[in-house]
Amino acid sequence: MRTISIVNHKGGCGKTVTAINLSACLAERRKKVLLVDLDPQGHSSLGLNVKPEETEKNMYHVLSETHWDVAMKDVIIEVNKYLHLAPSGIILSAVEQELAGQPGREDRLLNALAEMPGKYHYIIVDCPPSLGLLTFNALRACREVIVPLETSFFALHGLGKLSETIKLMEDRFGQKKYVQALTTIYDRRTRIAKEVFEELRKHFGKQLFKTIVNINVRLKEATGFGQPICQYDRHSSGYRDYTALAKEVSSMTKARAYRVRSQSAAAASPGSQTVKNGVRFHIHAPKAKTVQIVGDFNNWKLSKGATLDTDGQGSWSKVLHLKPGTYQYRFVVDGQWRDDPNNPNKVKSSFGGMNSIIEYGKQKETQ
Numbered sequence: 001m002r003t004i005s006i007v008n009h010k011g012g013c014g015k016t017v018t019a020i021n022l023s024a025c026l027a028e029r030r031k032k033v034l035l036v037d038l039d040p041q042g043h044s045s046l047g048l049n050v051k052p053e054e055t056e057k058n059m060y061h062v063l064s065e066t067h068w069d070v071a072m073k074d075v076i077i078e079v080n081k082y083l084h085l086a087p088s089g090i091i092l093s094a095v096e097q098e099l100a101g102q103p104g105r106e107d108r109l110l111n112a113l114a115e116m117p118g119k120y121h122y123i124i125v126d127c128p129p130s131l132g133l134l135t136f137n138a139l140r141a142c143r144e145v146i147v148p149l150e151t152s153f154f155a156l157h158g159l160g161k162l163s164e165t166i167k168l169m170e171d172r173f174g175q176k177k178y179v180q181a182l183t184t185i186y187d188r189r190t191r192i193a194k195e196v197f198e199e200l201r202k203h204f205g206k207q208l209f210k211t212i213v214n215i216n217v218r219l220k221e222a223t224g225f226g227q228p229i230c231q232y233d234r235h236s237s238g239y240r241d242y243t244a245l246a247k248e249v250s251s252m253t254k255a256r257a258y259r260v261r262s263q264s265a266a267a268a269s270p271g272s273q274t275v276k277n278g279v280r281f282h283i284h285a286p287k288a289k290t291v292q293i294v295g296d297f298n299n300w301k302l303s304k305g306a307t308l309d310t311d312g313q314g315s316w317s318k319v320l321h322l323k324p325g326t327y328q329y330r331f332v333v334d335g336q337w338r339d340d341p342n343n344p345n346k347v348k349s350s351f352g353g354m355n356s357i358i359e360y361g362k363q364k365e366t367q
């Protein structure tokens with residue numbers, strides 16, 4: 001599964017148009033895509049004909065502390081077989097204040113997405129035009145970042161702040177991000193566009209997509225009609241450009257997968273942790289064929305529901321919805337029972353070996 005956030009704190013540079021149409025064009029290639037609208041303006045939702053005011057639950061309810069029982073699966077809308085949407089709503093703007101000062105507040109989206117590994121080929125997150133908590137959540141949850149840049153005089157202005165934020169995230173959480181810039185709203189008839197594009201090429205080098213998204217009124221119209229360009233006008237230059245982008249993004253899979261695998265095991269293995277409505281059990285076991293979880297909560301019994309999901313790169317995880325309490329557990333890796341290598345809290349088992357211990361409850365939550 002690839003996770004891509006569309007980020008630029010500058011407004012109106014094509015984040016939403018890119019989020020919608022890249023998602024739709026990947027879905028057209030029969031990839032399962034989830035578009036997460038993380039902008040309280042709800043433009044991605046509107047662009048897919050979902051009216052935020054008509055949705056009962058949205059990303060606010062997923063991220064908010066007060067709606068502890070709402071998970072991603074409760075808000076997802078099926079746009080079509082391949083394209084799903086997690087909508088936004090204006091109330092999402094309340095999240096910043098609501099979570100202010102709470103530990104682990106940047107991990108909300110990461111943990112919410114961890115509930116559905118393997119369900120999607122791509123998760124694409126549309127961000128608001130700010131570098132606040134919502135954008136931090138997107139950066140934290142996604143391995144890849146696309147930065148759309150409108151070819152105007154100020155395209156590069158303020159980008160230092162974004163690079164700084166990404167670097168800070170990388171250092172703090174020990175995980176490299178793959179950043180790629182995208183030329184958008186390019187008007188080939190103007191000299192300024194050509195000059196700015198040259199600037200971008202010099203500045204980003206290989207980190208600039210070869211695909212250029214040209215200015216095209218059909219893209220603007222399509223969003224207004226609540227349709228992605230592949231539905232609205234397949235003869236437009238907008239359709240051609242976003243199809244090319246989807247192709248370019250897809251072709252990066254192999255190189256990315258290789259680089260993700262070469263990350264340090266520590267970075268890939270954050271360990272088990274409490275999440276909003278339970279515990280996310282996690283272990284890094286690259287050679288394992290199956291991993292299960294047993295503990296007090298399932299009477300130490302192996303069952304289908306105890307099987308962890310893998311991201312295909314050695315990382316195994318599962319979120320169990322538990323009542324507050326203290327639990328002992330172990331992983332069963334290819335039939336071998338073992339304690340959690342990333343959890344120092346252990347107790348001797350009366351059957352030999354060690355059991356790991358995790359405490360889940362309101363006061364003890366990590367976020």
Ligand SMILES: Nc1ncnc2c1ncn2[C@@H]1O[C@H](COP(=O)(O)OP(=O)(O)OP(=O)(O)O)[C@@H](O)[C@H]1O
Nearest residue numbers: 011012013014015016017129185214215216219220
């Ligand atoms: N390639 C394009 N050709 C023509 N118009 C475009 C193109 N890309 C985006 N637009 C238009 O430019 C405006 C801004 O685009 P968009 O909403 O995607 O930007 P944004 O970065 O998401 O904005 P915000 O920061 O407010 O979320 C919209 O009216 C959109 O329809």
Ligand SMILES: [Mg+2]
Nearest residue numbers: 015016039043
């Ligand atoms: Mg937008």
